[in-house]
Amino acid sequence: MTIRIYNTATRRKETLETIAPGLVRMYVCGPTVYDKAHVGHGMSALVFDIIRRFLEYRGFEVRHVMNYTDVDDKIIMRANQEKKDPFELADHYIQKFNEHLESLNIQPATVNPRATQDMDQIISMIRGLVDKSYAYESGGDVYFRVEKFNGYGKLSGRKLEDMQAGARIEVDRRKENPLDFTLWKAAKPGEPAWKSPWGDGRPGWHIECSAMSYSHLGEQIDIHGGGNDLIFPHHENEIAQSESFTGVQFARYWIHNGMLQLSGEKMSKSTGNLVSIDEFLSEHEGDVLRMMVLNSHYRSPLTFNEETVSQAERALERLRSGIRPALASRDSSNPSQKELLKEQVERTRSGFVESMDDDFNTAGALGSFFDLVRAINSSRDAGMDSENLLAAQTLLSELAAVLGLRLAAVPSAQTGADPFVNTLVAVREELRNRKFWDLSDEIRDRLDELGVSLEDGKEGTTWRWK
Numbered sequence: 080m081t082i083r084i085y086n087t088a089t090r091r092k093e094t095l096e097t098i099a100p101g102l103v104r105m106y107v108c109g110p111t112v113y114d115k116a117h118v119g120h121g122m123s124a125l126v127f128d129i130i131r132r133f134l135e136y137r138g139f140e141v142r143h144v145m146n147y148t149d150v151d152d153k154i155i156m157r158a159n160q161e162k163k164d165p166f167e168l169a170d171h172y173i174q175k176f177n178e179h180l181e182s183l184n185i186q187p188a189t190v191n192p193r194a195t196q197d198m199d200q201i202i203s204m205i206r207g208l209v210d211k212s213y214a215y216e217s218g219g220d221v222y223f224r225v226e227k228f229n230g231y232g233k234l235s236g237r238k239l240e241d242m243q244a245g246a247r248i249e250v251d252r253r254k255e256n257p258l259d260f261t262l263w264k265a266a267k268p269g270e271p272a273w274k275s276p277w278g279d280g281r282p283g284w285h286i287e288c289s290a291m292s293y294s295h296l297g298e299q300i301d302i303h304g305g306g307n308d309l310i311f312p313h314h315e316n317e318i319a320q321s322e323s324f325t326g327v328q329f330a331r332y333w334i335h336n337g338m339l340q341l342s343g344e345k346m347s348k349s350t351g352n353l354v355s356i357d358e359f360l361s362e363h364e365g366d367v368l369r370m371m372v373l374n375s376h377y378r379s380p381l382t383f384n385e386e387t388v389s390q391a392e393r394a395l396e397r398l399r400s401g402i403r404p405a406l407a408s409r410d411s412s413n414p415s416q417k418e419l420l421k422e423q424v425e426r427t428r429s430g431f432v433e434s435m436d437d438d439f440n441t442a443g444a445l446g447s448f449f450d451l452v453r454a455i456n457s458s459r460d461a462g463m464d465s466e467n468l469l470a471a472q473t474l475l476s477e478l479a480a481v482l483g484l485r486l487a488a489v490p491s492a493q494t495g496a497d498p499f500v501n502t503l504v505a506v507r508e509e510l511r512n513r514k515f516w517d518l519s520d521e522i523r524d525r526l527d528e529l530g531v532s533l534e535d536g537k538e539g540t541t542w543r544w545k
Contacts, residue, residue, distance in 0.1 A: 082137065084302075085378060085438045087310060087333035088234050092438055097301050098331070103134050103141045106292045106330075108305035108313070109191070111148040111284075112172035113157045117353035118368060118383060119306075119339040120176070121183055125369055126336040126377045127304050128185040129482055133435050136481045144295045145188040146288060147173050149195050150281055155270055165271055166195070179356045183365040184483050190295050194287040195271075201282045201290040202275050204324055205262045213323040217253035219265030219278045225258045228319040234333060235311035260316055262286045285316035289329075293321065303330035307337060307378075308345070337380040354383065363388065366485055370395045373441040373482060394445070399486050401452035401475045403543070404465060406536030411462030420463070423454040424471050431478050441482065451475055460536070500531055504542055507533075 149169035158165035208214035261283035266272035321329040370391040434443030510519040
């Protein structure tokens with residue numbers, strides 16, 4: 080079986096063929112660190128964490144680079160507003176984002192470069208573009224000549240002549256063409272600046288990613304990822320810069336995730352239409368956000384509201400029900416039940432890979448999980464013991480881990496109350512034996528309100544914190 084990926088550049092699914100056998104070089108655009116990260120940032124990071132985990136499961140080594148934009152107009156503006164050093168401001172939000180990644184069970188990237196740490200490579204790339212006449216200096220700024228790059232617009236499907244016809248007249252007459260974009264900005268008072276052949280200044284946003292990708296992954300990469308809001312102009316400009324500099328194709332596959340939407344609009348810092356990761360994690364497990372991402376296709380927009388969050392919580396709880404211990408100490412299930420479970424194990428194993436091979440179809444993969452959970456729970460209810468449930472539960476846990484889901488019960492802060500719950504469960508059991516159904520039901524309902532879930536079986540009652 081082969082992995083097929085939808086390539087934004089060709090607008091079709093293509094078989095994954097890496098530059099080097101067994102190695103995936105993947106660059107993903109990270110956040111500009113000037114404010115708290117919102118759950119939209121978390122969604123994008125989760126998408127590429129899931130993709131990376133599956134590629135590793137399929138035997139690839141993944142060299143994953145995710146950058147931090149730590150010098151930018153927004154960072155400088157926010158630092159001035161708060162009377163802080165822009166580098167300290169950026170570093171603070173980088174540390175916060177790293178904490179969020181850990182809380183969301185997102186694997187650390189192989190490298191997290193920062194623009195300020197790759198300045199030599201940025202300047203070297205700009206110099207190379209100037210030497211090849213793809214860029215020009217004007218008044219201390221350096222601009223990229225879009226007309227000189229024949230493929231400009233190939234990622235977004237835009238035609239240069241149409242963009243030129245629709246462009247507004249630029250007030251800045253230093254540009255040869257209104258569509259030319261900035262590679263280097265001349266220094267302004269009170270802003271960070273670095274020495275360069277064109278005078279003190281700092282890089283434009285687009286060149287930073289091209290230079291960091293080149294520095295850490297080489298002149299050609301397998302996968303370039305990011306949100307679909309970056310297709311134009313950011314990723315379009317990355318292609319123009321990188322391919323003009325190296326003379327080879329920049330990225331083989333372009334993967335773009337859809338946007339997270341709140342109240343029907345894209346989640347964005349600039350509009351204030353957002354829910355921060357801090358806010359989300361104060362009320363929900365990190366795996367709930369992962370389950371929301373898994374429940375949809377990564378290329379589709381994802382609506383964020385109380386209903387979709389609740390759906391994800393319920394789905395996570397359903398999956399976790401599949402790893403609950405057996406109710407019986409001795410097996411009392413029939414042979415046909417065991418055969419049905421064994422067959423479902425094989426269907427789930429193959430269905431998972433088949434779905435994920437098809438452009439990382441996580442919703443299809445979850446469907447295989449839920450089929451297995453139903454089979455496990457039916458077998459448990461039929462009296463199957465732990466030994467015979469083991470293979471199915473092990474597969475469920477292993478494949479869930481491939482997607483980054485943690486099915487083990489989350490430790491409860493109320494574990495100190497366990498002895499009291501055990502006592503109430505024992506009292507309820509005695510009430511049931513004496514057929515005091517109303518009182519036993521009242522204990523069950525009150526425990527449920529306190530976050531305790533009961534499960535009655537042939538061997539008695541088991542309970543767990545929800």
